[in-house]
Amino acid sequence: MGMTMAEKILAAHAGRKTLDPGDIVSVRVDLALANDITAPLAIQEFRRLGVARVFDPAKVVLVPDHFVPAKDILSAENAKLMREFAREQGVHYFEVGRMGIEHVVVPEQGLVAPGDVVVGADSHTCTYGALGAFATGMGSTDIAVAMATGEIWMKVPPTIQLVYNGTLPPWVGGKDLILATIGDLGVDGANYAALEFTGDAIDALELDGRFTMANMAIEAGAKAGLFEADWQALEFLRERTSRQFDIPVADRDAHYAAIKEYDASKLEPQVSFPHSPGNAKPISQVGDVPIDQVVIGSCTNGRMEDLRAAHEVLRGRQVHPRVRCLVIPGSQEVYLRALKEGLLASFVEAGAAVSTPTCGPCLGGHMGVLAAGERCVSTTNRNFVGRMGSPRAEVYLASPAVAAASAVLGRIGSPAEVVGLPEAARGEQK
Amino acid sequence: MKLKGQAHKYGANVDTDVIIPARYLNLTEPAALAAHCLEDLDAQFVKRVKRGDLIVAGANFGCGSSREHAPIALKAAGVGGVIAASFARIFYRNAINIGLPILECPEAVAGSEAGDNLEVDLTTGVIRNLTRETQFKAKAYPPFLLDIIAAGGLVEYTRNKLASKGVT
Ligand code: SF4
Numbered sequence: 001m002g003m004t005m006a007e008k009i010l011a012a013h014a015g016r017k018t019l020d021p022g023d024i025v026s027v028r029v030d031l032a033l034a035n036d037i038t039a040p041l042a043i044q045e046f047r048r049l050g051v052a053r054v055f056d057p058a059k060v061v062l063v064p065d066h067f068v069p070a071k072d073i074l075s076a077e078n079a080k081l082m083r084e085f086a087r088e089q090g091v092h093y094f095e096v097g098r099m100g101i102e103h104v105v106v107p108e109q110g111l112v113a114p115g116d117v118v119v120g121a122d123s124h125t126c127t128y129g130a131l132g133a134f135a136t137g138m139g140s141t142d143i144a145v146a147m148a149t150g151e152i153w154m155k156v157p158p159t160i161q162l163v164y165n166g167t168l169p170p171w172v173g174g175k176d177l178i179l180a181t182i183g184d185l186g187v188d189g190a191n192y193a194a195l196e197f198t199g200d201a202i203d204a205l206e207l208d209g210r211f212t213m214a215n216m217a218i219e220a221g222a223k224a225g226l227f228e229a230d231w232q233a234l235e236f237l238r239e240r241t242s243r244q245f246d247i248p249v250a251d252r253d254a255h256y257a258a259i260k261e262y263d264a265s266k267l268e269p270q271v272s273f274p275h276s277p278g279n280a281k282p283i284s285q286v287g288d289v290p291i292d293q294v295v296i297g298s299c300t301n302g303r304m305e306d307l308r309a310a311h312e313v314l315r316g317r318q319v320h321p322r323v324r325c326l327v328i329p330g331s332q333e334v335y336l337r338a339l340k341e342g343l344l345a346s347f348v349e350a351g352a353a354v355s356t357p358t359c360g361p362c363l364g365g366h367m368g369v370l371a372a373g374e375r376c377v378s379t380t381n382r383n384f385v386g387r388m389g390s391p392r393a394e395v396y397l398a399s400p401a402v403a404a405a406s407a408v409l410g411r412i413g414s415p416a417e418v419v420g421l422p423e424a425a426r427g428e429q430k
Numbered sequence: 431m432k433l434k435g436q437a438h439k440y441g442a443n444v445d446t447d448v449i450i451p452a453r454y455l456n457l458t459e460p461a462a463l464a465a466h467c468l469e470d471l472d473a474q475f476v477k478r479v480k481r482g483d484l485i486v487a488g489a490n491f492g493c494g495s496s497r498e499h500a501p502i503a504l505k506a507a508g509v510g511g512v513i514a515a516s517f518a519r520i521f522y523r524n525a526i527n528i529g530l531p532i533l534e535c536p537e538a539v540a541g542s543e544a545g546d547n548l549e550v551d552l553t554t555g556v557i558r559n560l561t562r563e564t565q566f567k568a569k570a571y572p573p574f575l576l577d578i579i580a581a582g583g584l585v586e587y588t589r590n591k592l593a594s595k596g597v598t
Contacts, residue, residue: 024574037497040458044458049589050589051592066455071456074456078458122495123495123496123520125496137520138496138523138524139523139527139528140498141527142527142584145585149592188490276443363447364452365453365455369453384445385447385448386447386448386451386452386453386470391451
């Protein structure tokens with residue numbers, strides 16, 4: 001019987017011809033990752049293993065991003081511990097000023113290729129599925145073992161195939177697809193499973209939108225979320241890596257635990273209400289929700305396409321007087337491109353605050369923590385109680401276009417309300 | 431090995447952000463993390479919990495972040511183990527890796543209330559509700575995980591493996 005993408009990749013890394021969901025296998029790791037929050041614990045456990053060197057410094061990457069530029073003394077100490085370990089071991093490391101959010105930086109730096117197995121001490125490691133890698137989040141101890149041995153145990157997940165048919169309506173993109181999907185599956189609907197995203201709407205979706213979707217696979221409980229690498233992925237990789245790789249493709253007779261089809265052409269922009277990413281509603285059913293803050297950025301939506309979408313809405317307009325709008329490019333590369341394209345100037349002219357890349361407000365760390373009673377529209381991936389600050393604050397998850405429109409309106413609203421049709425769609429209608 | 435303690439009961443989808451809020455993730459000491467365990471869900475929990483008590487919760491316990499600080503905070507707060515209808519994948523691995531006993535048993539969750547006295551036999555997976563005089567059986571661990579648990583956690587397990595290969 002045929003295999004799904006996830007099964008093929010895991011079989012290749014376990015030295016097996018075939019395997020089945022539920023099998024427990026030891027797999028070779030192509031990249032092990034940790035950040036300034038999870039690395040200190042991973043380093044401590046690495047030391048306890050009694051191994052002197054990491055298995056391969058070229059296959060280990062440490063990225064400070066959560067609490068840097070250091071927000072307080074404890075965070076500075078953690079970042080320092082990680083920096084010293086990175087120097088000692090000679091692994092990949094991206095310092096403030098040359099860094100960004102791990103899941104934006106790691107693919108940009110060409111550290112992930114199709115067919116790779118990537119494990120990270122961060123739940124959103126699944127982001128790299130957009131390039132056709134099997135990438136999954138784990139804890140610090142697992143990563144310590146991966147760094148020491150280059151191997152990790154995994155239970156082969158069953159795969160759920162998600163098929164998106166039709167043409168995406170204006171202002172509807174990857175974030176809307178994934179929020180609607182999590183709304184449908186539920187926050188544990190794909191627990192332990194791998195997701196395979198496919199269909200015409202996916203073929204037409206730009207790569208940044210796929211990063212957004214793969215990123216949130218974990219929000220449905222999934223272990224990984226995979227896309228077949230196409231010309232867009234290859235284009236992205238061409239200038240970033242010289243490694244040879246095969247592109248994993250699911251067999252025609254692969255077995256899926258479930259296949260779900262969605263009609264993408266019927267979808268509206270989505271908003272996930274507090275306090276669960278699964279509380280997705282179409283924008284037309286949101287009602288009147290006044291807001292205090294907007295955050296545009298994160299490993300979910302801090303890439304070029306995201307900033308361009310926000311720019312199309314904010315350009316030449318003003319952030320509502322009651323609203324604080326924070327724009328946080330996901331990496332220095334994105335920051336510089338946005339700067340050169342003039343996007344950042346329009347954000348500042350609109351009255352938005354533009355920050356250096358950081359996770360910052362996404363996890364209530366710094367750079368925009370919410371007070372009790374405040375409401376925030378955020379392009380991030382979680383709106384749990386207390387996620388962005390006070391346990392009595394409310395977070396609404398949405399796309400960059402919806403977040404930008406809400407910043408202008410002072411309440412949750414649609415980009416169509418602010419600008420009408422997007423530029424691309426206007427062009428087509430002429 | 432047996433656990434005995436009172437039940438603290440919560441609903442479904444208890445996420446890692448309420449188990450240990452991100453604002454405390456600059457802390458690494460278990461005791462410091464424990465002081466804030468579950469505070470956004472139940473501000474009185476840390477004051478109420480007694481060593482060996484058990485958390486009883488609905489489906490998808492530990493969903494969200496990969497932070498190992500979550501099971502560490504629970505363990506350091508005195509929690510003897512967690513019984514849930516189901517666990518989120520990363521939390522499940524983390525708990526096994528650091529040696530926090532976890533049991534999947536929806537029936538025990540449905541049949542127990544806050545304050546009930548529970549007794550858990552980790553070897554057999556039998557959960558007894560002493561208050562209600564009922565008994566349940568948790569889902570068995572796969573044999574491979576039993577090896578990790580028996581070794582005392584993943585680091586110990588890996589150390590033994592490396593030693594037998596003569597790596598260290
Ligand atoms: S941006 Fe948010 S979700 Fe992404 S890695 Fe940082 S804290 Fe995690």
